Amino acid sequence: MKYVDEYRDPRLARSLLHEIRQTATQCWVLMEVCGGQTHGLLKSGIIQELEGVVELIHGPGCPVCVTPAEAIDFAQELALRPGVLLTTFGDMLRVPGSRESLLTVRARGGNVRLVYSPLDAVELARQNPSQQVVFFAVGFETTAPATALSVLQAAQLGLDNFSLLVAHVRVQPAMEAILQSAECRVQGFLAAGHVCTISGVTSYEELSARYGVPIVVTGFEPVDLLLGIQDCVAQLESGTASVSNQYQRNVRDAGNRHAMHIMSDVYATADRPWRGLGTIPSGGLVLRPEWRQFDAEYRFQRPTPTLLIECADCRSGDVLAGRIKPPACESFGTRCTPESPLGAPMVSSEGACAAYYRHAPKSGPHAVSITNTGR
């Protein structure tokens, strides 16, 4: 398959691994921002192959994992209201709120429907005028343009039964929050390739310059990931820090201007609590006041949030901030598994805990080391 097979070429991957090992004079600490990259690195065995050469810390790039429990609780509460049909992406269904997941809410009668696109939710609203269709919008800049488009489409169709519960988050403020943290060990970033198809490359330049870190836009296949790592390591070894693009087959320097236009028409940035990371300045998106009629926060009154007690056995906050690797959590693989997750990162297809649980051998010569991590 074109654009896939050549990026899985074992010989090319081997030679890149060799080059990285030759170049690195010390063990550099890189963060792969996106959960999809974490899965790719573990699935292909790159993390294990580079042990002692490059330490890869997973980033917060799993949008469903960082969605605060209050937002999930509100979505669940809406799904249980008569006349409301709550729609969302499949990944969101199993993520626990403060008490349960949307899947269990559906099992006890909540009206929850999985959709593949927010535009499907608009279509559902058009077909069911007697129901209030709410789309629970999660995701980074990758999915935000499509949800923005759904608002424009709903407005064009004159729908008064469609709204968005917006939990969109922005990648760059989260990267900055990580760099600002006192315990930050990250020396370079593999920026999330898919997000950059929208936001572009140049937007990272200020961040890279201000903190003196290399930021390399990186894809998801083994060769993509190795090219990103190689670029980062080469920069670190030569003492430079710039932004570069190793995912050029998908990412243009300026990003997707059309998508960004639509986003800025519909959304404004806002401070946003991230699960595990706390409130991140400008870390989220909200609907602009002129689109308020499509905002589920305004259409439906949100109940006063109850005091949330995060599960004491779950260290997803530390995992999401990259402070520990999932296997270092005492509950990992014992009390917390994909079947009975304590935290969102064990559930989502992009979650770091799920990635380590699925792809990393738990013991043996290829087991992922947890000793060389933060604390």
Add this chain to the structure above:
Amino acid sequence: MTAAGNQYSCPIPEAAGERVTLAHGEGGRLTRKLIAEHLLPALGNQILSSLGDAAALPNVAGPLAFTTDSFVVSPLFFPGGDIGTLAVYGTINDLAVSGARPRWISLSLIIEEGLPLAVLDRILQSIAMAAKVAQVEVVTGDTKVVPQGAVDKLFINTAGIGEIVAPAPPGPASLEVGDELIVTGPLGRHGIAILASRENMGFEPPPHSDCAPLTPAVSILREAKYPIRAMRDATRGGVAAVLHEWASQAPVTMQIDEAMLPVTAEVRGVCELLGLDPLHIANEGVMVIAVPAGWGRQVVSLLRTLEVAAQAAVIGQVISQKIAPVVVRRALGTDQPLDEPLGAPLPRIC
């Protein structure tokens, strides 16, 4: 029960637009009419046509295999098959991989009121055709009609009886280090066909299900007297589920080589797009076979003489217990654990 009762047909006409009504399931005249005019013409055979409370089956010499399965697939019709073909092949494949020659099946229909009779007829024709291909007879059955919303259009249960033909494969507990693992065809076609058709994904051409009987493949191996350790159809949970189940029954690890997996371009494309693994996707006409070391190539060349197994391939081997019950050799040449399918990425595929 015969069609004779129709001469005195009740003045109540069949539902407008020829749809199944609750009355069709109440055991009265409309039930008899449904059986006489729709079920028997499609499926009738000597045993079924006697319409007794139970089918009287002839004597058989040896031991029997008995299985049952329910079918709730949505949509009812999909490229490559429908709920009818699935209901026949699903059950006879369970018999076949257990080393049995399928002989008889039962057919229970749970119909949502309002189902167009034309739809039912089409599905009955598929059942008849599949039964003929698989050389089984539908010998007993039941029909229930439930109010709208109680089921989604049509659910089917089939049970099947087959004669166990010696020697039946000893099963996964007999797996030994060095055994070779084979699949009889490309992976994941059924699950992807259902996904693409249910979600109107608009692929052109649409991915087709692999829904097919495995009986020819099982027979040809039996006739060749090849040593088979275990056979299993890779339905829900795909090949990964079979391998995990096998690994749980013997102290061994299943080692698969990603580069050796047969996957069609359509399935691969959809899987790449949606982040799915073909090893986790359901099949309805593919089985996994374990044979002793050194037999893989011979078994595959024999299987490839059959249309249903034209793309059979050795995909890996049984090794001594390693880091995980099932491992996949990925791009860099290292073995990575393959997780067990969790829940249903895609519900109601069969």
